[in-house]
Amino acid sequence: MSPFFCAIFLLDLSSLAICTGADNFSQIFEWNELDYVWPSEANRTEVLQNRTFIPDNVEPRYMAVYGTRIFLSLFKYNNIPVTLVVLPTSSASSAAPKLTPFPSWDMNGNGDCNKIEVAKGLQVDSVGRLWVLDSGSDKCNDKIWTIDLINNDQTKLIHRFSFRYFMHDLVLDETPHGTFAYILHKRDVNIVVFSLERNQSWTVDTPGIVFYSIALSPKEEPRHLYLGDWRSKELYSIRSTATLRNGTRTANPELIGKWTALPCRILVDNNGNMLAAFFRANYVHYWNTSQPFEEQPFYEDTGLESSCPFTFALDQNGTLWMISLNYKGKPRYRLLKAAVGAKSLKASPELSVILICSIVFCVILPSLVILWLILRHRRNNNSLPSNTNETQEMSVFPNEPPEYHEVQYGDSGGAAEYENVGAEEGLYDEVKYDQVGATPPSPGLYEQPICLSPRSARRVKAMPERPRTFENFGEAPLAPVENDDVGPPEPEPLYDEVAPDYSTPRFDDTSSESAQYLKILP
Incomplete structure (x- = not known):
């Protein structure tokens, strides 16, 4: 192999080391249609006949992973009976699993303020509690549920808000002084803060800006709260969440940069890398938050077409789980996973040493050999053999x-x-x-x-x-x-x-x- 082709190969290898691509993901399941696990086949036949359930309208929006279970909240259409469901991370059967209502069929119901009506944002805290943001209905205000995933999925309604509708996403901030939730309300120019220990909530105004996507930096203080503008592609940051916890009523987010598209979902892993999925875009990009803002490619699926093609979440081990949605192709849904960390999004020191040694072996050493052969050939041309004329x-x-x-x-x-x-x-x-x-x-x-x-x-x-x-x-x-x-x-x-x-x-x-x-x- 010539040194030129060796160099091209090593450059490709280094680019793969910098960013996890399609080849780094493994597909767990795929579906052409998502269906529930119904109490009986008669129930399924009935809802299909009266069209209170249309399988094509199943659209995962938010996601959380804990242990061997994946929790999904579905977009609420009139013909979607349950919005909070669960899937296994693996299956002994070759067939893809169905959606199981969570925590049960009975705990889900529209128009009942004591049930989960419209599940939206999902998060799992450090003690194994699943937090579910419920945007309510015409009769019921918004509320927050916690489900203890360690203790037999015990479900608890922990807070009712004074308003209804349009609360859609949240992040959790666990501090020595208590656990706080920062919640987005996409129709208002504010952030909602909830304190678990005090069971209180208040709003923090963000003058002139309505946010739709939200993410929190790793646990080292000061923690940054990242916010994506609902009306533009701009990304903002509140430098320290301590100001939100201390009861301030007004915040002035700082502009960080501008994405190539409008983000519908953002997430920051434990190494400070932000992933972003976009409305009607078939790719996921990332940014290393320790560096000046620079959007980098992460994953792309050219066949996707939907309003928000991706939703994703990290489990306790740092593994990225992602569901892709394609309205006009098959498979319609895919569940993927990839290990995301310092070695997948950033070149590690060990890999750098390997690359340097490979360059020396594949480029410099053959170059020296070629130079030696050229000099030897010239020397042979200058000294003729004894049998010449x-x-x-x-x-x-x-x-x-x-x-x-x-x-x-x-x-x-x-x-x-x-x-x-x-x-x-x-x-x-x-x-x-x-x-x-x-x-x-x-x-x-x-x-x-x-x-x-x-x-x-x-x-x-x-x-x-x-x-x-x-x-x-x-x-x-x-x-x-x-x-x-x-x-x-x-x-x-x-x-x-x-x-x-x-x-x-x-x-x-x-x-x-x-x-x-x-x-x-x-």
Whole structure:
């Protein structure tokens, strides 16, 4: 794999480490239609016939998870008999489970002020109590219920408000001084505060702003209350919830940033990452609240189409549970989950070390190997093998005159040879040569004086005698030589590239007088 593709792969891997995507979610259940667990089949047949129940109108709006149970509040249409239901987080059956009214069929009923009429916002506190916000009816004011999930689902009506309708979402603030609920009232420019210990509620005005979505920062003080504007895409914050708990009647939320769409649901996990689902948007985005506001992609399902396609909640272990709703496709409903935390929304130090080591192994190391191969290839091109033609071993030095060296000859009457050996070197007493194929030089190759390498010079000296002339500039010049007592000199042509003649004796033949003479040279 090339370093380029390794780098692309590692960048993709790091982006997956920064944000949980579709591949990180596992699907638990899917439904094309949601139905209740009815007391009897006769009851189901009756409501379907008189259309007091229409399965296509089941629309989960709010969600809470505790242990092995998922609690949902359904949007209240006239043909939805129960708005608070429960699902298991797993099932031994291959069929998706049905909705079970919670805590029972009898505890749900519209128009009865002592029953759960229209369940809205849901939260579970640290002691296992499910808080249910009930928006009431024409006859009954809004109220809050608690259901003890640890003690046999004991249900308690803890507070009735002085108004009705339009209370829709809440968050819980558990402090050493008591438990408080911050509640949104989407038709008024205020926040409702409820104290469990005092069983009192009051309103805190937010001049000019009506909020629809609400979330609370982790438990470290000061806790921030995040609020999404009902009329715009703007996100606001109240810097400290202590001012709300102390009985203040007016708050001035601070503008944090602006989303790409109008949020219908927001949530902050224990690591300070805010998730946001939007009206008529098929994606979920997030923002790390410890950094300046910057919206980042988290999850996307291109096939969804509904007013608020997602609702989600965290369980005690930090696992994110999410239901998606698609009006015009199948499956219509999907239950998903994904582990959300520091390692899924932000790159962890351990993962950073792994990525750095992977970059070194996949990018830097192959680059060094490639560089080494390139240098080796260039070095091989500069140093030729021994079986190449002599013309490849010759070099032309246009600015340097040829240098001639005088060579003595033996009794056989050999002529003087002219050679450029570059530097002074001694003669060998016995010369062996390789077989070299004769290749005629180009006529225009030797416009400058010919210079032989030391290796070529030794080979030319070892060649047998054969007359030859240069085609372009005639006979090679002869250097003056001195006569010795062997005999008069005879001219001998310079052989620059001649194949060996095996018909003549080799110089290593001790019967040759020339070979005997060569052995006694210094």
